[in-house]
Amino acid sequence: MKKLICRLSLGLILTVLFCPAQEVLSPEGFLGFKVGTDRQLADMHQIIAYFKRLAASSERLKLQEVGKTTLGNPFVFAVITSVENQAQLDKYKRYQHFLADPRMVTEEKAEEAIQEGKSVVMINCSIHASEIGACQMSMKLAYDLAVNDDAETREILDNVILLLVPMHNPDGIQMVVDWYKKYVGTEFEGCRMPWLYHKYVGHDNNRDWYMFTQVESRLTIIGIHNVWHPQIVVDMHQMGSRGARIFVPPYVDPYEPNIDPILQQQVAVMGTFIAAEMTAEGKGGVMHSLWFDAWTPARAYHHYHGGIRILTEVASVDIATPIDIPFNQLQGEARQRSVKMAMPWEGGKWTLGDIVDYDYSAAMAALTNAARLRENWLRNFYRIHKKAVTRTEPPFAFLVPQKQRDFSTAVKMLNILRTGDVEVHRAKNPFEAGGKNYAEGTYIIYMAQPYGGFAKTLLENQVYPEIREYPGGPLKTPYDVVAHTLPLLMGVDVFRIDHPFSVKDEELEELSVPQGIVEVGDNLFGYAWGHETNDHFIALNRIISKGYSVFWSGEPFTEEDRTFPAGTMIVKQQAGLEDVLESATRDLYVHFRGVKLEPEGKRYDLKPVRLGLYKSWTASMDEGWTRWVLEQFEFPFLSVYDKDIRSGGLNKTFDVLIIPDIGERAIMEGLSAGQVPPEYAGGIGEQGLLHLKEFVQNGGTLLTLNGAAGFAIQKFGLDVKDVTDGLSRREFFIPGSILRTKVDKTHPIAFGYSDKEAVFFRRSPVFETAVGRSVMTYPSSEILMSGWVNGEKHLAGHSGIIEVPVGQGKLILLGFPVQYRGQAHATFRFLFNAIYYGGLYSD
Numbered sequence: 001m002k003k004l005i006c007r008l009s010l011g012l013i014l015t016v017l018f019c020p021a022q023e024v025l026s027p028e029g030f031l032g033f034k035v036g037t038d039r040q041l042a043d044m045h046q047i048i049a050y051f052k053r054l055a056a057s058s059e060r061l062k063l064q065e066v067g068k069t070t071l072g073n074p075f076v077f078a079v080i081t082s083v084e085n086q087a088q089l090d091k092y093k094r095y096q097h098f099l100a101d102p103r104m105v106t107e108e109k110a111e112e113a114i115q116e117g118k119s120v121v122m123i124n125c126s127i128h129a130s131e132i133g134a135c136q137m138s139m140k141l142a143y144d145l146a147v148n149d150d151a152e153t154r155e156i157l158d159n160v161i162l163l164l165v166p167m168h169n170p171d172g173i174q175m176v177v178d179w180y181k182k183y184v185g186t187e188f189e190g191c192r193m194p195w196l197y198h199k200y201v202g203h204d205n206n207r208d209w210y211m212f213t214q215v216e217s218r219l220t221i222i223g224i225h226n227v228w229h230p231q232i233v234v235d236m237h238q239m240g241s242r243g244a245r246i247f248v249p250p251y252v253d254p255y256e257p258n259i260d261p262i263l264q265q266q267v268a269v270m271g272t273f274i275a276a277e278m279t280a281e282g283k284g285g286v287m288h289s290l291w292f293d294a295w296t297p298a299r300a301y302h303h304y305h306g307g308i309r310i311l312t313e314v315a316s317v318d319i320a321t322p323i324d325i326p327f328n329q330l331q332g333e334a335r336q337r338s339v340k341m342a343m344p345w346e347g348g349k350w351t352l353g354d355i356v357d358y359d360y361s362a363a364m365a366a367l368t369n370a371a372r373l374r375e376n377w378l379r380n381f382y383r384i385h386k387k388a389v390t391r392t393e394p395p396f397a398f399l400v401p402q403k404q405r406d407f408s409t410a411v412k413m414l415n416i417l418r419t420g421d422v423e424v425h426r427a428k429n430p431f432e433a434g435g436k437n438y439a440e441g442t443y444i445i446y447m448a449q450p451y452g453g454f455a456k457t458l459l460e461n462q463v464y465p466e467i468r469e470y471p472g473g474p475l476k477t478p479y480d481v482v483a484h485t486l487p488l489l490m491g492v493d494v495f496r497i498d499h500p501f502s503v504k505d506e507e508l509e510e511l512s513v514p515q516g517i518v519e520v521g522d523n524l525f526g527y528a529w530g531h532e533t534n535d536h537f538i539a540l541n542r543i544i545s546k547g548y549s550v551f552w553s554g555e556p557f558t559e560e561d562r563t564f565p566a567g568t569m570i571v572k573q574q575a576g577l578e579d580v581l582e583s584a585t586r587d588l589y590v591h592f593r594g595v596k597l598e599p600e601g602k603r604y605d606l607k608p609v610r611l612g613l614y615k616s617w618t619a620s621m622d623e624g625w626t627r628w629v630l631e632q633f634e635f636p637f638l639s640v641y642d643k644d645i646r647s648g649g650l651n652k653t654f655d656v657l658i659i660p661d662i663g664e665r666a667i668m669e670g671l672s673a674g675q676v677p678p679e680y681a682g683g684i685g686e687q688g689l690l691h692l693k694e695f696v697q698n699g700g701t702l703l704t705l706n707g708a709a710g711f712a713i714q715k716f717g718l719d720v721k722d723v724t725d726g727l728s729r730r731e732f733f734i735p736g737s738i739l740r741t742k743v744d745k746t747h748p749i750a751f752g753y754s755d756k757e758a759v760f761f762r763r764s765p766v767f768e769t770a771v772g773r774s775v776m777t778y779p780s781s782e783i784l785m786s787g788w789v790n791g792e793k794h795l796a797g798h799s800g801i802i803e804v805p806v807g808q809g810k811l812i813l814l815g816f817p818v819q820y821r822g823q824a825h826a827t828f829r830f831l832f833n834a835i836y837y838g839g840l841y842s843d
Contacts, residue, residue: 022057024147025050027139035140036353039184041320042136043177044073044170050139051078051166058146059083060157066223067215070199071171075219078164080145082157085118092118092161093228099382100229100306101450103389114378119370122163122230122307123363124220127206129172129197131238133314133355138166140356141363152368159371163228169205169216172197180319183677190318194617194671194680200628202621204821206237209301210458210484212419213628213822221301226421231377232270232310233302234366236359239313241323243331245285245345246358247313248274251294252479254465258453259294259303260384266377267294267308270369274310275342277365283358285315285334285345293479295464297457298821304454305421306384310366314358315350322351391448394498398459399433400443401493406533408589409825410492411511414443418510422455425505433501444505458486459494461738464788474730475790481736481762483787488738488758491826516585521594524573527581528595531567531752534633534825535588537832541634542584543571544608552751552836554602559595567751570595604748609839611637612654614645614662617670617680622661622705622817629819629828635835642670645688650695655839657695661706661817664714689715697807701838705831709765709813716811718804720772722765724794732794736762737787740779741800747775748837749801749812752829758785759800759827760820766795767815772804776830801830812838 030050033040042050055063055078062079069075085092095113098105105113123141125134142164145153156162167173179193196202201214208217225233239247249271255264275286292311294300302309317323327335327347335344370377404410414424425444430437445455464482468475487494516535518527530536531552544550549572557564571577581592613630615623630637640657644650650657659667670683684692693716696702704712713720724732739761743750759776766778778795789795800815812834818827 022053024057024143025053026143035136036133036351036356038322038351038353039189039320041132041177041180042139044167044174047135047139047166047173048074048076048170051076051142054078054142054146059086060146061142062086067219069171069219070215073170073174075170075216075223076166077224078142078162078166080142080157080162080164081118081160082154085157085161089161096120096229099378100385101389102382102386110382114375114382117378118159118161119232119374119377120161120163120228120230121232121234121367121370122165122224122228123234123236123366124165124168125236126173127168127235128203128237129169129176130193130319131316132173132176132319133238133352134236134359135167135173136352137356137359137363138164141360142166155371156367159374160367161228162367163224163230165220165224168220169198171199176319188677190321191676192619192671194619194676196619196621196624198624200624201821202619202624204621204625207298207821209299210297210416210420210454211821211823212416218419221419225301225305229305230302230307231381232366232370233307234310234312234363236362237311237313238316238355241315241317241350242325242329243315243334244287244290244341245283245315245354246278246362247287247290247292247311248362249292249310250289251292252289253293253467255294256297256303256457258457260387260453262380262384263303263306263308264294266380267310270308270310270366273369274362274365277368278358278361279343281361283361284343285341286343287334287341289340290333291479295478295482296480296484297454298481298484301420304457305451306381312359312362314355317350317352317355320352322349324349385450388450388452389448391452395447395456395496396500397433397447397497398445398455399438399495399497400445401438401495402441402443403439404493406491406535406825408513408533408535409490411513412825413486413490413492414511416486417445417455417458418508420451420454422451423449424508424511426508428504428506431501431503433503434495434497434499436495444503458484460496461485461488461786477729477733477790478735478788481787483736483738483760485738485786488786489760489820489823489826491758513589516588516590516592518578518581518585518592519594520578521596524594524596525598526570526572526595527577527592528564528568528570529590529592531565531569531829533589534828534832535590536569536752537829538634539584539588539590540569540606540836541636543580544606545636546580548572548574548577548580550606552604552606552748553599554604554748557599557601559597562593564599566746567748570599604837604840606836606840608636609835610653610655611635611835611839612640612650612657613637614657614659614667615639615641616662616666616683617642617676618662618666620660620662625822626658626660626705626819628822629831632822633828633832635832642682642684642688645684645691648691648694650691651698651700654695654700656701656703656835657692658835659702659704659708659711661708662711663707664711667708667711668715696809696811699808701810701812703812703814703834703838705814705819706762706764706817709767709815712811712813716806718771718811720767720769720802720804720813723768723798724766727791727794729790732791734761734763734787734789736760737789738785739783739789739795740785742777742779744775747773747803749775749803749830749833751833757826759816760824761816762820764800764816765813767799767802767813769799769802769804772802774799775801775803810838
């Protein structure tokens with residue numbers, strides 16, 4: 001991918017450099033309207049075209065394309081600095097690498113880099129595409145830096161290298177602008193778009209900064225951040241309309257403990273500097289030290305890579321349509337002068353132009369600070385990494401043995417660390433560490449390296465602190481999810497080693513899994529393979545799609561001296577089968593073993609499952625993540641809309657319907673007719689509910705994810721209770737933690753699992769059932785593994801997965817986010833099993 005990025009970047013740079021010089025047009029001259037004008041928006045194509053024009057006409061700006069987005073659009077960023085600096089970019093990039101890895105240089109060379117280097121600032125605009133002001137502002141910022149020659153601009157250009165990402169989500173910008181323009185001047189002007197502004201993940205694209213599941217995340221990290229190692233990252237967002245006009249840091253407690261204390265202080269310095277500058281300009285409503293914390297790396301990759309993340313959140317309008325907010329309708333904190341906000345906003349008309357103006361001021365303040373404190377930023381950047389590479393406190397390393405239940409997923413985890421610039425080594429001989437013996441081939445992640453803190457954050461269990469609203473008062477609930485332990489999320493065995501050990505090892509650039517194996521034999525009944533890995537299901541999907549007969553063993557069986565567990569997948573021998581299996585082993589780590597005799601006992605005959613995934617016009621991120629996971633693991637499916645369910649006849653098309661984590665009201669009622677155009681209004685309604693009940697009664701399976709269980713329980717009248725329903729947050733709340741569970745591994749939904757598993761729990765139901773069968777329960781004590789729980793007693797002994805027969809069909813309630821943000825690889829197979837189980841029949 002790095003080679004691809006280089007080729008694309010070079011191509012675009014050459015195109016720009018060899019274009020004839022053109023007049024430096026302002027955004028207004030290019031677009032025909034002033035940036036920020038009410039009801040006027042530049043779309044993705046116009047923004048890219050403007051930056052190309054600017055790059056062709058100004059020597060201060062170079063435009064680079066680092067790759068294509070999810071929908072195949074250009075992902076670009078601009079490098080803006082003085083002409084003199086532009087001529088020496090490679091030198092300054094080299095300096096950044098020296099300071100980011102002090103092992104590469106002497107103290108003298110580091111001092112040279114500090115004295116001669118430039119502050120590198122990255123500004124990311126509008127990753128949430130409906131928060132559109134920043135991408136519009138980016139054109140004005142780039143233009144002013146390209147043409148102005150005042151002292152302030154010269155100071156910035158001489159001392160700073162700006163990496164400006166004008167659109168962090170180009171696909172979404174185009175969607176939002178197209179939607180808005182379609183309805184300008186109608187009653188639906190500025191209404192919400194009834195689909196996600198990213199093909200898969202919507203708002204969660206800003207929760208992907210350690211998992212890197214999405215194309216745009218990888219392009220940003222691999223193509224920009226890890227190339228330049230910025231000291232400062234400004235991440236521009238928008239928020240609700242009735243609070244402060246803009247939020248800037250400092251953040252509130254807690255900070256994740258692996259973030260260097262220097263960074264924590266620098267965040268405060270930069271945030272309050274921005275607040276002071278904007279207040280001095282007469283901008284009211286600048287708020288800091290409220291709401292947002294710095295706990296999760298899902299939002300703050302930069303905090304573990306030597307840089308600060310400055311989040312800005314500006315009050316929104318209706319996309320580009322102005323709103324009016326009287327002062328007395330502002331939220332209480334926004335009306336009061338305080339240490340967090342020195343000058344309240346007076347209320348009144350609020351426009352896209354105001355958003356652009358506030359974003360622009362925040363960007364210029366950050367650049368001014370970076371220029372004036374250039375040496376300070378570089379010296380502290382070096383200090384942070386010097387501490388990282390010379391650390392001696394435990395742990396010394398984390399070890400990942402090659403022997404894993406799901407080795408392919410273990411390799412994925414290690415490659416996630418590699419994407420984050422973490423060094424991974426492999427042992428070249430057996431060794432002893434922490435009182436245990438480890439085999440040759442064991443993977444080693446040493447902590448004394450530039451980004452050891454990033455690795456430690458992702459490999460250890462989280463202990464979120466108890467913070468109370470006031471001394472002796474109730475617990476303050478966390479802002480966001482609080483657990484991000486990759487070994488638990490992905491089902492990988494990892495061992496912490498506190499003290500140094502000796503081993504011969506080699507550093508790895510990229511890790512891969514070996515090819516799978518087909519044990520070919522004569523006179524075989526068929527081939528068997530396991531049920532324990534996600535690759536096993538990709539293999540199943542490919543084989544069954546070719547028309548081969550496959551079944552799961554319903555109980556253990558033995559052939560010769562080998563015992564096969566319940567759930568073993570078996571494909572019957574047929575012509576051409578070996579070729580299909582050999583093809584699968586080229587990219588899947590699967591071992592197909594020949595079976596001579598047909599196993600006796602219970603079995604589950606599989607068939608291609610006609611799978612539907614409910615897609616509401618409320619634009620569910622959970623639906624998007626489910627869709628992404630199903631595609632990644634090659635499950636064919638159709639999206640099912642409200643009108644399809646209202647039309648009925650579902651059994652003719654589907655065996656299994658998945659309802660993602662959507663609330664009962666959203667499913668039944670959807671969006672109101674006044675919110676969106678009529679073709680997007682309404683939910684499934686009572687008619688759709690009747691058809692869903694008919695679908696199940698006639699043999700279909702309805703599979704609900706996480707909170708959607710409430711819909712099934714209420715509307716199907718199940719004798720099932722969510723024991724946490726009605727409890728306040730002070731009584732029970734888990735915002736996103738990893739819990740210990742007990743699993744009934746004899747049930748097909750749990751095939752391939754052990755009797756104890758870790759699951760991600762996020763605002764999930766907890767079942768008490770008098771019907772059906774429980775597949776997974778919470779133990780009586782010591783339930784929390786990573787994160788934070790308030791009210792653990794309400795979990796003890798209750799269920800997290802249940803199957804309830806209804807008529808000829810069944811409901812399967814998966815009571816936690818099995819596919820959580822594409823991260824919970826260890827629990828994907830609960831979903832995969834439930835899909836096949838929902839569509840099979842047993843002998």
